[in-house]
Amino acid sequence: MTTTSLTTEIGTSIPENLARLIGADITFGRLAAWTRLTEEQVANTYNVSRSPVREAIRLLERDGLIARSSRRGIWVAPLSLKDFDGVYACRIALEALAAEQAARSPHAASTRPAFDRLLTRLRTTLANGDTVGFFEADVEGSEIIYDLADNPTLRRLLLSLEKQALRYRYFAYQHSAEVTALSVNATRDIYARICEGDHARARALTETLIKDIWQSTREVLADFFSEKMP
Structure with a gap:
């Protein structure tokens, strides 16, 4: 996962923009399939608060790029x-x-x-x-x-x-x-x-x-x- 601060790119940390950035990392393979994610980890990596992270993850789950379950948590969806x-x-x-x-x-x-x-x-x-x-x-x-x-x-x-x-x-x-x-x-x-x-x-x-x-x-x-x- 990229470690560069992306605060300037996402401006006011709107969830849709955060989802776009994470989605690009998934598309280009910077976030590999099956990579486990946590809200805290994502917030720290992209230098945002945890509030927009929850919504961004929901959007990415809707788009099929992230999967989650109650037992396994959240991870990057695999290709199939x-x-x-x-x-x-x-x-x-x-x-x-x-x-x-x-x-x-x-x-x-x-x-x-x-x-x-x-x-x-x-x-x-x-x-x-x-x-x-x-x-x-x-x-x-x-x-x-x-x-x-x-x-x-x-x-x-x-x-x-x-x-x-x-x-x-x-x-x-x-x-x-x-x-x-x-x-x-x-x-x-x-x-x-x-x-x-x-x-x-x-x-x-x-x-x-x-x-x-x-x-x-x-x-x-x-x-x-x-x-x-x-």
């Missing part, structure tokens, strides 16, 4: 094939719909420069082996698509999956060069179809990409779990 399958089964439909609606936006064509800059970042970070930078650029691209889609209900549904989805997404990029290369090539085509207003193709390409990442990452996860077994 079951959860991964559930997240990606939902992502296929939701991400595809977002791409379709983004392509229908009257502002779609004007986002081409932003997409071009992101593609440059994706290629550069991939070439440099910068997994975090690649992940951040990819997530930024998704946010542009969600904004273009301009569907509050769809965004709420995507946000309900976001924390777990991002964790598995980073795992995929961290452990599989095949997934990152696949993502760059497919993302380039999806961005192009969105800017052209080709909503049917944007949707189909997104469905294919998510399915391909699902399958490739599932194999990596299965191997990862098998290596962890005694």
Whole structure:
């Protein structure tokens, strides 16, 4: 767990911001699966009082990043094939719909420069082996698509999956060069179809990409779990 004081980052220690910081530590592996947590430990690490910690832990439990029981206490939720399958089964439909609606936006064509800059970042970070930078650029691209889609209900549904989805997404990029290369090539085509207003193709390409990442990452996860077994 990080030991840096994060008081300046979380300002007035709002629970949602504390949950965001802890969630980032979980997503990027700085807080490993099964790590035991206590309110006192979290408060000391992030330099906050215990009051917002309780609410932050509740939010993280809701998002599937933290688990708890009366006997075992609180711990970082593990990755699992079951959860991964559930997240990606939902992502296929939701991400595809977002791409379709983004392509229908009257502002779609004007986002081409932003997409071009992101593609440059994706290629550069991939070439440099910068997994975090690649992940951040990819997530930024998704946010542009969600904004273009301009569907509050769809965004709420995507946000309900976001924390777990991002964790598995980073795992995929961290452990599989095949997934990152696949993502760059497919993302380039999806961005192009969105800017052209080709909503049917944007949707189909997104469905294919998510399915391909699902399958490739599932194999990596299965191997990862098998290596962890005694």
